Amino acid sequence: xxxxxxxxxxxxxxxxxxxxxxxxxxxxxxxxxxxxxxxxxxxxxxxxxxxxxxxxxxxxxxxxxxxxxxxxxxxxxxxxxxxxxxxxxxxxxxxxxxxxxxxxxxxxxxxxxxxxxxxxxxxxxxxxxxxxxxxxxxxxxxxxxxxxxxxxxxxxxxxxxxxxxxxxxxxxxxxxxxxxxxxxxxxxxxxxxxxxxxxxxxxxxxxxxxxxxxxxxxxxxxxxxxxxxxxxxxxxx
Amino acid sequence: xxxxxxxxxxxxxxxxxxxxxxxxxxxxxxxxxxxxxxxxxxxxxxxxxxxxxxxxxxxxxxxxxxxxxxxxxxxxxxxxxxxxxxxxxxxxxxxxxxxxxxxxxxxxxxxxxxxxxxxxxxxxxxxxxxxxxxxxxxxxxxxxxxxxxxxxxxxxxxxxxxxxxxxxxxxxxxxxxxxxxxxxxxxxxxxxxxxxxxxxxxxxxxxxxxxxxxxxxxxxxxxxxxxxxxxxxxxxx
Numbered sequence: 001x002x003x004x005x006x007x008x009x010x011x012x013x014x015x016x017x018x019x020x021x022x023x024x025x026x027x028x029x030x031x032x033x034x035x036x037x038x039x040x041x042x043x044x045x046x047x048x049x050x051x052x053x054x055x056x057x058x059x060x061x062x063x064x065x066x067x068x069x070x071x072x073x074x075x076x077x078x079x080x081x082x083x084x085x086x087x088x089x090x091x092x093x094x095x096x097x098x099x100x101x102x103x104x105x106x107x108x109x110x111x112x113x114x115x116x117x118x119x120x121x122x123x124x125x126x127x128x129x130x131x132x133x134x135x136x137x138x139x140x141x142x143x144x145x146x147x148x149x150x151x152x153x154x155x156x157x158x159x160x161x162x163x164x165x166x167x168x169x170x171x172x173x174x175x176x177x178x179x180x181x182x183x184x185x186x187x188x189x190x191x192x193x194x195x196x197x198x199x200x201x202x203x204x205x206x207x208x209x210x211x212x213x214x215x216x217x218x219x220x221x222x223x224x225x226x227x228x229x230x231x232x233x234x235x236x237x
Numbered sequence: 238x239x240x241x242x243x244x245x246x247x248x249x250x251x252x253x254x255x256x257x258x259x260x261x262x263x264x265x266x267x268x269x270x271x272x273x274x275x276x277x278x279x280x281x282x283x284x285x286x287x288x289x290x291x292x293x294x295x296x297x298x299x300x301x302x303x304x305x306x307x308x309x310x311x312x313x314x315x316x317x318x319x320x321x322x323x324x325x326x327x328x329x330x331x332x333x334x335x336x337x338x339x340x341x342x343x344x345x346x347x348x349x350x351x352x353x354x355x356x357x358x359x360x361x362x363x364x365x366x367x368x369x370x371x372x373x374x375x376x377x378x379x380x381x382x383x384x385x386x387x388x389x390x391x392x393x394x395x396x397x398x399x400x401x402x403x404x405x406x407x408x409x410x411x412x413x414x415x416x417x418x419x420x421x422x423x424x425x426x427x428x429x430x431x432x433x434x435x436x437x438x439x440x441x442x443x444x445x446x447x448x449x450x451x452x453x454x455x456x457x458x459x460x461x462x463x464x465x466x467x468x469x470x471x472x473x474x
Contacts, residue, residue: 062379066461070382072375084372087365093372116361123360124353128324130367135321135330137374138309142299144381145307145421184382222302 004031004054008105011052013080013129021122025115029107034058034098043095047084049106053077056102057174060094061181071181072137074099074174083133085109086116086126099178144184147225150196152183154221157202157209168211172204241268241291245342248289250317250366258359262352266344271295271335280332284321286343290314293339294411296418297331308418309377311336311411320370322346323353323363336415381421384462387433389420391458394439394446405448409441 008014008026031054034040040051043063051058053075060073060081072094075081084090088109116123143152156179160170172179180190194204200220201212211217245251245263268291271277277288280300288295290312297310297318309331312318321327325346353360380389393416397407409416417427431441437457438449448454 062375062383064379064383065459068383068461070379072378072382084368087361087368090368093375116364117357120354120357120360123357123364124324127353127360127364127367130364130371131321131324131327134367134371134374137371137378138299138330141309141374141378141381142301142307144378145309145418146299146301146305181382224303224305 004105007054007078008052011078011080012132013050013052013083014125016128017121017125021119021125025107025111025122026105028111029105032104032106034102034104036098036100036102038098040096040098040104041082041092043092045092047082047087047090047092048109049082050085050109050112051080051082051096051107052105053079053081054103054105056098056104057100058096058102058104059099059178059181060096062094069181070184071178072140074178074182076173080129083126083130085112086130088113099174147221149183149185149189149193151221151223151225153190153193153197154200154202154217156183157197157211158214158217158221160209161211161214165214168214170209170211172207172209241342244291244315245289248315248317249369250287250289250320251362253365254358254362258356258362262344262348262359263342265348266342269341269343271339271341273335273337275335277333277335277341278319278329280329282329284319284324284327284329285346286319287317287322287346287349288319288333288344289342290316290318291340291342293335293341294337295333295339295341296336296415297333298418299331306418307421308415309374311415311419313410317366320363320367322349323367325350336411384458386420386422386426386430388458388460388462390427390430390434391437391439391454393420394434394448395451395454395458397446398448398451402451405451407446407448409444409446 005023005026009019009022014022040058055077058075058081059071060075061069061071063069073081081096082092084092116126143155147155157170160173161168176190177187180187185193201216203210242260242263246256246259251259277295292314295312295318296308297312298306298308300306318333319329321329353363380392384392394407397410398405413427414424417424422430438453440447
């Protein structure tokens, strides 16, 4: 594992901040280890800390009033959460839970306010990182509203292929229950949607997806969903 | 209509900023009138301006690569969009279109950078407003992932009831095609979902919703959707 300061500095939130502006703040943070399944913070709790994932996987979720959970983020190395801590008096709008053994840098809200108040560079860096989070959320909303379940899985698999072309084998990064939650479906619907990708050259074998042709899957992910409206995600009956 | 500066000052983004910090920036803005259907900015375009809605309705949308539109925001008086303009080099992650005749305050990105750079109070205000956007997006994602289409309509109607109890009549604020887009369904699915609310005491008459009991509708909106899984929004087949 790289040295802590180096990892925190290369995180999404501090990437574009000069080293000297961020070292002091990072040095005030503490490293927290979380077992798989451990709660890191609760939805509605006072936003007491900012967190950076140094190792592992963390899910962000929202509980509805009837107790249903919606996964709204799955984070790994270098990702940041709890940005609400940058504003005094805020609460966390999601819960956060380790979905694998994880190591986090935890920065106290008061240290954060002090740093932001005294350093405009840091304030602008936070603003940039929050805008970038917003873009990712808007992207996610767009996919949910305009893509079928099978297309969302295709998008997910393609995001794991990075820049590969042609045939490609990807490892599913976390378990299928979490993938289903993240893509907004029930686990049993995920299996059905995986099968729906078979004609497009995708096979799932345990924790691996075998993709015959990245280009073909991309074409399917970009297809107009009204072509196959019967499988549209937004059916109401 | 209230004086321009007063309206801009009471907008979501400037509400908590001292008057003296924001007057100069507002005075540099220009008022732009947009007809219904007029494009205000495009997705992917350089984020050249910040906008505040002074009057009217504006929709924010994302186009998928196959040309499908997903409505990710519907804004009215006092709402702000184009916050990406606060960071040099950014592009708009959505398109914006007037869905009714609208009046907007348009603030040039360069004026904005200058103001943010020279006034930490403004930078923190922007950070707060962006985090607040972030919360709204996360809330929307949570609803989409854990609620049925009929429950999302119930949430939408309840948001129009404000603090009323018992019987309540609300005016639908914009046309049904836009309501459907905003709630992530096709217009024909909206009519079906409206009918699904009839047993819960909701009648739609032209542009009005007659709600027999706000409490009863609230109970339906909070119900566990797995109780009626056949109408779940996330069916894949």
